[in-house]
Amino acid sequence: MIELEGLTKRYGEKVAVNNLTFAVRPGIVTGFLGPNGAGKSTTMRMVLGLDHPTAGDVRIDGQHYDHLRDPLTYIGALLDAKAMHGGRSAFHHLLCLAQSNGIPKARVHEVLDTVGLTPVANKKAKGFSLGMGQRLGIAGALLGDPRILMFDEPVNGLDPEGIHWIRNLMKSLAAQGRTVFVSSHLMSEMALTADHLVVIGQGRLLADTSMADFIQQNSRSYVRIRSPQRERLLDVLHGAGITVVETGSGMLEVDGGKPEHIGELAAQHQIVLHELSPQQASLEEAFMQLTAESVEYHAHADTPHTPTPRPAPQWGGDWKRG
Numbered sequence: 001m002i003e004l005e006g007l008t009k010r011y012g013e014k015v016a017v018n019n020l021t022f023a024v025r026p027g028i029v030t031g032f033l034g035p036n037g038a039g040k041s042t043t044m045r046m047v048l049g050l051d052h053p054t055a056g057d058v059r060i061d062g063q064h065y066d067h068l069r070d071p072l073t074y075i076g077a078l079l080d081a082k083a084m085h086g087g088r089s090a091f092h093h094l095l096c097l098a099q100s101n102g103i104p105k106a107r108v109h110e111v112l113d114t115v116g117l118t119p120v121a122n123k124k125a126k127g128f129s130l131g132m133g134q135r136l137g138i139a140g141a142l143l144g145d146p147r148i149l150m151f152d153e154p155v156n157g158l159d160p161e162g163i164h165w166i167r168n169l170m171k172s173l174a175a176q177g178r179t180v181f182v183s184s185h186l187m188s189e190m191a192l193t194a195d196h197l198v199v200i201g202q203g204r205l206l207a208d209t210s211m212a213d214f215i216q217q218n219s220r221s222y223v224r225i226r227s228p229q230r231e232r233l234l235d236v237l238h239g240a241g242i243t244v245v246e247t248g249s250g251m252l253e254v255d256g257g258k259p260e261h262i263g264e265l266a267a268q269h270q271i272v273l274h275e276l277s278p279q280q281a282s283l284e285e286a287f288m289q290l291t292a293e294s295v296e297y298h299a300h301a302d303t304p305h306t307p308t309p310r311p312a313p314q315w316g317g318d319w320k321r322g
């Protein structure tokens, strides 16, 4: 278990982490979600004692990282920094880590096997692809067979096969009863991996909820309608007491409406429909709305609370700095 209490980090004027209080529990994957610059990496560095809190506290099974005996056997971590480039082979990198932490050599072979790097164990790590480097980092995190694992944006830059592998690994580690804490700036990624969700924006806690509750509370379902007789249709729908949202593109949207009901009303009044389709708002949209005010730099000024899903390119925009 990782417990944060009022955890705060300032860099000069900048409050990178602002009074975070939450717990990361064993047996599930906890997703740590927030746009770039939200404070995820800073929080994770403080968990490992690599950065000192300005205020508040973070404990691992009740203790500060610095006070853990053989810390690698308590908590293993893959941090954001893609630092793993040396003249050493994958095997020697892990062996050094093992030897300086009192971990037997046999364990090096085990973790190389787990991450699928056995065939390249004697190759120099500096020639590794990003995906292989991530696997080596994960092997290092697993080395001490820790009960707690922390991964900072582990799927960044990986190919689909690597992403699939990491997802399954995290789920199986949690299924073994371990605490798994993984950060991402992508809701789509968290939706597929996490059982629990901690969302932050500009260092502040925005949500601490089960994934299922988040989905239930944030999945807006609506019916999208397009008709050449738009004004008549609006009159009919309003007459039937149905609230309609008019979107900029000439579409009409009815929150929580049934397409059958709307289609039959239109037929009764001989109104032609060009589209009548049930829609589900994406979790991305819910995440963006939750964090909208806390995003440091917007890709472009979008009208707030537009009912239509925002275009995907925003995700590849400024949020992906760094």
Ligand code: ADP
Binding pocket: 011, 014, 015, 016, 034, 035, 036, 037, 038, 039, 040, 041, 042, 043
């Ligand atoms: P995330 O990992 O969620 O993208 P970070 O924890 O890396 O966010 O950064 C949070 C904020 O703190 C950002 O505004 C970043 O610029 C700032 N920050 C992080 N590290 C430092 C540092 N060493 N010095 C000054 N500012 C920093």
Ligand code: MG
Binding pocket: 040, 041, 042, 080, 152, 153
């Ligand atoms: Mg980060």
